[in-house]
Amino acid sequence: MKKVREKVKSANFPYFIRYVTVFTLIFGAMTLLILQIMRSGIYGSVDATLRNYSQNSEATVLAALRSLNDYTENVAGIEKDLKNIEAPLSANSEVLLFNENGEVLSTNSHLVDTSNLTLDAKKKFHQIRQVEMKTxxxxxxxxxxxxxxxxxxxPIEGIAYAAVLINTSQIESTNQSNExxxxxxxxxxWLISILASYYLAKLTMAPLLDSMQRQKTFIENASHELRTPLAVLQNRLEGLFRKPxxxxxxxSESVAASLEEVRNMRKLTTNLLSMARRDDGIDPVFETIDTKFFEDILENFDLVSEENGKDFQSINEFQGQIQSDKVLLKQVLTILFDNAMKYTEEEGRVGIRLFPQDRNGDLRIQVWDDGIGIPDTEKARIFDRFYRVDKARTRQSSGFGLGLSLAKQITDALNADIQVRDNNPKGSIFELTLSKEGKKRYGGRRKAKKESKNKENNKTG
Incomplete structure (x- = not known):
C-alpha cells in the first residue's frame, strides 16, 4: 500500500493518467465503431432482401402461394401470370399474407406460429423492424x-397486406460471439495500453527529472562556490569597518584580497551564464576552416605562455580544410589551453599539436602539459560541472570546474570527440578529433572498439 501511495504522489502519475485516458477514449471509440459496423454489416443483405420484396408485390404473392390453403382455386389463373417472376427465399424466411381486417391467411407456415397472429394496423408500412416471434x-x-x-x-380478393420475415437468431448468436x-x-x-502509458510516462518524465536534478545540482554547486568569496568579502569589509x-x-592587502574575490565572482558568474546559455542549445554555424585559422590561435597562445612564464611548443602538421564553427572551436581550444596553463608549474611546458587523422582528411588536435596530471579514477568525471581534481588548488588557480564541462558541450555540438589520457612521464593530454565534413562518427567508432576489447577480455578471462 505504501508503494502505491508513493506511485500516486510521484511526478509520473499525472502523465500516466493522461496517457491512460487517451488510450481509453481511443479504444472506446474503436469498440463502438467496430460494433456498429458489425451490426450494420450482418443485416445488410437481410434488409436488402426485405426491401426488394416490399417493392415487388407480385414476387411476394408468388413466394407465399404454397402457404395458402383456402385460396388455391382463386389464384390458379394468377399463378400462371406470375410463373415467370423469380421470388427466391431461404429456408429461414417466410411470407405471410393478410386480409383487409389484418387476419393472417397463411395457416401452414413452416417457420412462424400463425395461430394467434394478426396484423397491427398501426404498424408503419415499409419500415424494417426487429421483432421476436413464436415459432x-x-x-x-x-x-x-x-x-x-x-x-x-x-388484385386478389381477400388479400390486402403482406409481411416478409427472415429469422436472424443464428446471425444474432454469431454476431454476439464475434462482439x-x-x-x-x-x-x-487496453490493458497493454496501461503498461504502455506507464512506460511513456516514465519516458516523458525522465528528461524532465534529469533536467530538474541537474538544475538543482547546478544551483547547489553555484551557491557553494559563491559562498566562499562572499564570506571573504564580508570579513574584509567588517575588518575595514572596525578601522575607520x-x-x-x-x-591595501585587504583591499587587494577583496578585489581578487570580486574577480573570482565575476569570472564564476560569467561561466555560469555561459553554461546556462549552452543548456538552451548550441546551434553551430559550419564553415570552411583552413590552417591559417589555427596559426593565428597558436600565435596568441604563444604570447600568453610567454607572459605567464611557461614554455609553449606548437606543431601544426595539418594543411587541409575542415567544416566547423570558428567561434566555438576557438572557445574549446582556449578552454583546453587555459586548463593546461592553470595546472602546470612555473617554468613548465605546454603544447599543442595539430595533425591529420589517418588519410581521410580529418583533424586531430592534442593539447598537452607536464603538470600535475589526472588520476585514472578521476578521468571519467572531469567533464562534470563543478568537478575538480585538485580541489586544494582551486582558489589559487581561480578554477570552478566549469571549463571542461563547457568544452564537452561544445564538442558534442560540433559532432567532434574529446578524450583525455596521461602524458608520460607526467601531465595530461586532451585530444580533440574533428571530422572533415563536420559529421559525427568518432563516438560510434570508439564505442565499437571498446565493445570489441571487452569481448576479447571476456574470452581471455
Whole structure:
C-alpha cells in the first residue's frame, strides 16, 4: 500500500493518467465503431432482401402461394401470370399474407406460429423492424420484418397486406460471439495500453527529472562556490569597518584580497551564464576552416605562455580544410589551453599539436602539459560541472570546474570527440578529433572498439 501511495504522489502519475485516458477514449471509440459496423454489416443483405420484396408485390404473392390453403382455386389463373417472376427465399424466411381486417391467411407456415397472429394496423408500412416471434416449435426467436400493402396489377380478393420475415437468431448468436471476441481483444489491448502509458510516462518524465536534478545540482554547486568569496568579502569589509582611521595604503592587502574575490565572482558568474546559455542549445554555424585559422590561435597562445612564464611548443602538421564553427572551436581550444596553463608549474611546458587523422582528411588536435596530471579514477568525471581534481588548488588557480564541462558541450555540438589520457612521464593530454565534413562518427567508432576489447577480455578471462 505504501508503494502505491508513493506511485500516486510521484511526478509520473499525472502523465500516466493522461496517457491512460487517451488510450481509453481511443479504444472506446474503436469498440463502438467496430460494433456498429458489425451490426450494420450482418443485416445488410437481410434488409436488402426485405426491401426488394416490399417493392415487388407480385414476387411476394408468388413466394407465399404454397402457404395458402383456402385460396388455391382463386389464384390458379394468377399463378400462371406470375410463373415467370423469380421470388427466391431461404429456408429461414417466410411470407405471410393478410386480409383487409389484418387476419393472417397463411395457416401452414413452416417457420412462424400463425395461430394467434394478426396484423397491427398501426404498424408503419415499409419500415424494417426487429421483432421476436413464436415459432411452430413453440420457441421464441428473433426476426427482421417488413409489412406493406400489396399493389397487384390484378388484385386478389381477400388479400390486402403482406409481411416478409427472415429469422436472424443464428446471425444474432454469431454476431454476439464475434462482439465478445472483439471486446475481449480490445480489452486486452487496453490493458497493454496501461503498461504502455506507464512506460511513456516514465519516458516523458525522465528528461524532465534529469533536467530538474541537474538544475538543482547546478544551483547547489553555484551557491557553494559563491559562498566562499562572499564570506571573504564580508570579513574584509567588517575588518575595514572596525578601522575607520586606517588609510587605503594601510589596508591595501585587504583591499587587494577583496578585489581578487570580486574577480573570482565575476569570472564564476560569467561561466555560469555561459553554461546556462549552452543548456538552451548550441546551434553551430559550419564553415570552411583552413590552417591559417589555427596559426593565428597558436600565435596568441604563444604570447600568453610567454607572459605567464611557461614554455609553449606548437606543431601544426595539418594543411587541409575542415567544416566547423570558428567561434566555438576557438572557445574549446582556449578552454583546453587555459586548463593546461592553470595546472602546470612555473617554468613548465605546454603544447599543442595539430595533425591529420589517418588519410581521410580529418583533424586531430592534442593539447598537452607536464603538470600535475589526472588520476585514472578521476578521468571519467572531469567533464562534470563543478568537478575538480585538485580541489586544494582551486582558489589559487581561480578554477570552478566549469571549463571542461563547457568544452564537452561544445564538442558534442560540433559532432567532434574529446578524450583525455596521461602524458608520460607526467601531465595530461586532451585530444580533440574533428571530422572533415563536420559529421559525427568518432563516438560510434570508439564505442565499437571498446565493445570489441571487452569481448576479447571476456574470452581471455
Amino acid at each position: 411452430t416449435f413453440g420457441k421464441k426467436e428473433k426476426f427482421r420484418e417488413i409489412c406493406f400493402p400489396l399493389e397487384l396489377a390484378q 465478445k471476441t472483439v471486446m475481449m481483444v480490445l480489452f486486452i489491448f 582611521q586606517a588609510t587605503i595604503l594601510d589596508e
